[in-house]
Amino acid sequence: MNYNNEWNELNYKRFYRHKDQYNQKISIMDYVGAENTVYNDDITDGLKEDIRTHLKSFTLEERHKVNFIIQQGLESDPVIINDDWIFAILHKIAEEVDDLTHKQITFETGNWNINKVYNKWLTKNNISEQINVVGAFELIRIYSPKLWDYHNKDGVLVDLDYRTDFTPKIKPYVYTALNRAPHRHRMELFLKLKEFGILGKGMVSFNEVSTDALSRELTQEEINMLPITLDVDLEKSSPFEHIYGETMPQAFSYMEQKEYDTVPNEFLNFFENSYFSVVTETKIGIPSTDDIYCDENNCDGVVWPSEGKFKCIRCETQKQMPEWTEIYDEKFITEKTWRNLLNGHPMVWIGTRHTAKMLQHLGFKTFNSLWDESYDEVRNPLDRFYMATNIINELCQKTDEEWLELQEKALPILKHNQNKMLELEDILRITKEDTLHGEIKWKMS
Amino acid sequence: MEDVLRILITSGTNWKALHEDITRDYKPNIHTKIWLDFSTESWFSIDNQKINETVYEFMHNTIKDTGLDWNLFTFIHGNVYTQYNYSIWREIFNVEEEIKTAYYPLWHKMTAEMHLDFSYQNEKNKNTLRPYMFSCLNGAPRDHRVITEQFMSEHKLKEKSRYTFYWKDETLPFSEHTLNWRKWPKLEEFNKHRAIDSHKIQEPEFYKVFDDTYFDFITETLTTNERFGVELEKYVSNPPTPEYKQFFESFKTIFITEKLWRSIYYKRPFILMGNHRTLEYLKGLGFKTFDCMWNEDYDMIFNPNEREQACLNLLKEVCDKYSIESIHNKVYSEEVQHILEHNYNLFKSLAEDIEVINF
Numbered sequence: 001m002n003y004n005n006e007w008n009e010l011n012y013k014r015f016y017r018h019k020d021q022y023n024q025k026i027s028i029m030d031y032v033g034a035e036n037t038v039y040n041d042d043i044t045d046g047l048k049e050d051i052r053t054h055l056k057s058f059t060l061e062e063r064h065k066v067n068f069i070i071q072q073g074l075e076s077d078p079v080i081i082n083d084d085w086i087f088a089i090l091h092k093i094a095e096e097v098d099d100l101t102h103k104q105i106t107f108e109t110g111n112w113n114i115n116k117v118y119n120k121w122l123t124k125n126n127i128s129e130q131i132n133v134v135g136a137f138e139l140i141r142i143y144s145p146k147l148w149d150y151h152n153k154d155g156v157l158v159d160l161d162y163r164t165d166f167t168p169k170i171k172p173y174v175y176t177a178l179n180r181a182p183h184r185h186r187m188e189l190f191l192k193l194k195e196f197g198i199l200g201k202g203m204v205s206f207n208e209v210s211t212d213a214l215s216r217e218l219t220q221e222e223i224n225m226l227p228i229t230l231d232v233d234l235e236k237s238s239p240f241e242h243i244y245g246e247t248m249p250q251a252f253s254y255m256e257q258k259e260y261d262t263v264p265n266e267f268l269n270f271f272e273n274s275y276f277s278v279v280t281e282t283k284i285g286i287p288s289t290d291d292i293y294c295d296e297n298n299c300d301g302v303v304w305p306s307e308g309k310f311k312c313i314r315c316e317t318q319k320q321m322p323e324w325t326e327i328y329d330e331k332f333i334t335e336k337t338w339r340n341l342l343n344g345h346p347m348v349w350i351g352t353r354h355t356a357k358m359l360q361h362l363g364f365k366t367f368n369s370l371w372d373e374s375y376d377e378v379r380n381p382l383d384r385f386y387m388a389t390n391i392i393n394e395l396c397q398k399t400d401e402e403w404l405e406l407q408e409k410a411l412p413i414l415k416h417n418q419n420k421m422l423e424l425e426d427i428l429r430i431t432k433e434d435t436l437h438g439e440i441k442w443k444m445s
Numbered sequence: 446m447e448d449v450l451r452i453l454i455t456s457g458t459n460w461k462a463l464h465e466d467i468t469r470d471y472k473p474n475i476h477t478k479i480w481l482d483f484s485t486e487s488w489f490s491i492d493n494q495k496i497n498e499t500v501y502e503f504m505h506n507t508i509k510d511t512g513l514d515w516n517l518f519t520f521i522h523g524n525v526y527t528q529y530n531y532s533i534w535r536e537i538f539n540v541e542e543e544i545k546t547a548y549y550p551l552w553h554k555m556t557a558e559m560h561l562d563f564s565y566q567n568e569k570n571k572n573t574l575r576p577y578m579f580s581c582l583n584g585a586p587r588d589h590r591v592i593t594e595q596f597m598s599e600h601k602l603k604e605k606s607r608y609t610f611y612w613k614d615e616t617l618p619f620s621e622h623t624l625n626w627r628k629w630p631k632l633e634e635f636n637k638h639r640a641i642d643s644h645k646i647q648e649p650e651f652y653k654v655f656d657d658t659y660f661d662f663i664t665e666t667l668t669t670n671e672r673f674g675v676e677l678e679k680y681v682s683n684p685p686t687p688e689y690k691q692f693f694e695s696f697k698t699i700f701i702t703e704k705l706w707r708s709i710y711y712k713r714p715f716i717l718m719g720n721h722r723t724l725e726y727l728k729g730l731g732f733k734t735f736d737c738m739w740n741e742d743y744d745m746i747f748n749p750n751e752r753e754q755a756c757l758n759l760l761k762e763v764c765d766k767y768s769i770e771s772i773h774n775k776v777y778s779e780e781v782q783h784i785l786e787h788n789y790n791l792f793k794s795l796a797e798d799i800e801v802i803n804f
Contacts, residue, residue, distance in 0.1 A: 010521060010547040010548070010549045010800055010802070011547065011549070011800075012550065012730065012795055012798045013798045013799075013800075015730070057730075059729040059730065060525065060526070060699065060722060060726045060729055060731075061526050061527070061528065061529060061548060061699075061726075064528075064529045065528070173556050372695065
């Protein structure tokens with residue numbers, strides 16, 4: 001029951017607010033700008049004033065019901081302001097605005113392990129009052145038909161096409177690996193697939209190119225092999241316009257330019273013609289900021305916490321890192337995963353640690369009954385990457401018969417996952433109640 | 446509202462038998478809701494009947510004793526912060542059950558519906574200088590009223606006011622006819638302040654107070670504060686458990702009675718010896734207050750004793766600053782008249798917003 005937060009039958013009727021108005025959603029992008037960065041300007045004054053103004057629009061007795069949900073939107077990056085986590089300014093605002101308590105503020109981010117970070121931050125700063133922090137799987141909306149509220153050019157609600165026939169069959173390719181933004185782990189994947197000699201066994205794209213991978217720089221010969229374009233004609237459109245304009249218009253505002261009443265399934269070809277997807281998630285657990293790169297002898301490797309010290313994963317030189325990184329922990333699952341769950345396509349993840357474990361916690365089934373998923377437990381991102389790519393390599397050696405058998409075994413998993421995606425009526429969230437001292441209280445299927 | 450069983454609770458209710466009243470009157474085939482209506486007051490606890498429980502605790506225990514479904518019940522209180530206090534109480538005492546709670550602005554509705562509209566006095570007397578500066582009407586001898594009487598005596602402010610302090614036999618100069626009226630029902634020493642019945646039109650002499658003065662010094666009903674001594678001992682100095690102390694210190698009160706609404710209805714400026722932030726609350730409802738006449742910072746003073754003293758100091762300042770002529774001119778300035786008119790209109794229109802529940 002939560003009667004009293006939205007009920008005021010006997011008071012002055014003109015001051016009655018709809019229950020939604022008690023939950024004020026604030027996009028942090030409106031304060032820090034649309035460009036996603038870790039370091040941000042101090043937004044305390046502007047944010048505090050807007051919170052105060054909204055709160056004061058309620059009469060005194062209603063103010064305790066008002067909640068402010070500060071949303072990081074679709075990202076999982078740390079929000080660092082004045083060299084500290086955003087929690088510091090949210091606490092400051094809770095303390096300085098009259099009639100506002102800590103529990104009325106919620107920070108919602110795509111990082112599903114944010115409660116762990118927050119718990120450490122509280123401990124480190126010896127703070128007992130708590131705001132709410134939530135890891136929100138906001139991007140699941142893009143592939144959850146019941147959560148859709150996308151309209152086309154004519155204002156008509158648009159449907160989503162997805163794959164329903166999972167009948168086992170022999171397929172021309174083993175895997176699909178689609179890559180746009182040239183993050184280092186994606187360039188590392190290119191190197192690894194090339195090293196294993198399995199580039200030709202997959203439906204593979206690397207639409208944009210960077211010269212740096214995780215373990216080393218690409219050679220000129222390797223750079224010359226790129227880009228590999230499979231799903232996009234670079235002469236007609238940029239990779240960005242292709243992915244967000246054509247294949248996934250629901251992700252941004254492109255839908256309002258479309259005339260169709262059902263978003264066609266541009267990925268069907270890949271699902272039908274390969275056995276599984278290598279999902280190169282947006283993040284692998286390394287912060288997207290320049291000061292994580294090693295500057296020892298032009299090394300430029302990524303510095304990673306190891307045994308309480310920060311060491312370059314290329315040259316192993318120790319580096320002094322900003323204080324906020326001591327409690328950094330970023331876990332992110334994006335539409336790249338949700339798309340496959342809706343369309344019934346098995347996955348190996350190049351992503352953040354415990355992606356498979358979290359999906360199981362959320363009620364999905366993963367693929368540990370089909371192949372080894374222990375890579376999901378490995379803490380070091382490069383080691384985890386190597387284990388995952390070894391699995392990909394092993395899977396590429398399987399025969400057609402073995403794949404028919406694996407597909408048969410995968411069927412109940414795929415159907416379960418698809419059903420769950422079809423039935424979702426709200427986005428999934430990880431709140432404090434899912435954690436104990438910041439650690440997830442894992443529920444395993 | 447035929448489906449509502451309204452159990453009216455007042456300070457005189459036999460609280461210990463409340464659950465029996467409910468079960469006796471509740472008809473399951475008729476009633477879908479039970480309102481426990483204590484909107485006449487804003488108490489923190491019930492100590493006048495030696496019940497050692499906070500008001501919410503008592504309500505929950507009463508509901509438990511009825512054995513009826515929790516979903517039927519709504520507890521209605523006269524404290525603006527009713528829902529806030531209830532949420533804090535449930536949180537502090539880790540209470541799982543939840544009923545609906547509501548603040549009902551009973552005294553606003555009551556004043557609008559049952560009191561004489563004396564606002565015409567403002568226009569009627571605009572060309573007449575009045576003999577006194579302010580009114581100060583006091584019935585029951587609560588702490589803040591006692592110190593008001595002492596302060597007014599000490600600073601000779603009674604000379605500048607129409608006032609009553611019933612416990613000191615300082616009443617209005619009643620006529621013989623009205624005096625008889627006041628003697629019914631029989632008034633004794635212990636209950637003579639009850640001669641003031643706020644629920645109905647007052648006797649004619651009462652209105653003379655407003656004819657003779659320019660503004661009201663209101664000693665509002667300070668439920669939690671005036672019982673502060675008792676409750677401080679019971680819930681802060683020697684709390685049954687630490688949670689009681691925590692709840693007492695978290696409890697908020699704004700209680701507005703006919704004393705304040707009457708000033709607004711009658712188009713009168715006022716200084717309010719009331720709860721913390723009452724003026725701010727009024728402004729939130731859209732009313733204007735009188736910072737164009739005097740400093741209203743007292744409203745933001747958290748400590749009740751300091752706030753009361755600030756009100757009294759302000760009263761003296763105002764009486765020192767203004768002469769009868771200058772306060773007359775100020776009250777009839779365009780600025781103040783605009784406020785009085787605005788407040789009067791808002792008072793009436795807001796009263797129409799309030800659902801009628803049988804008084």
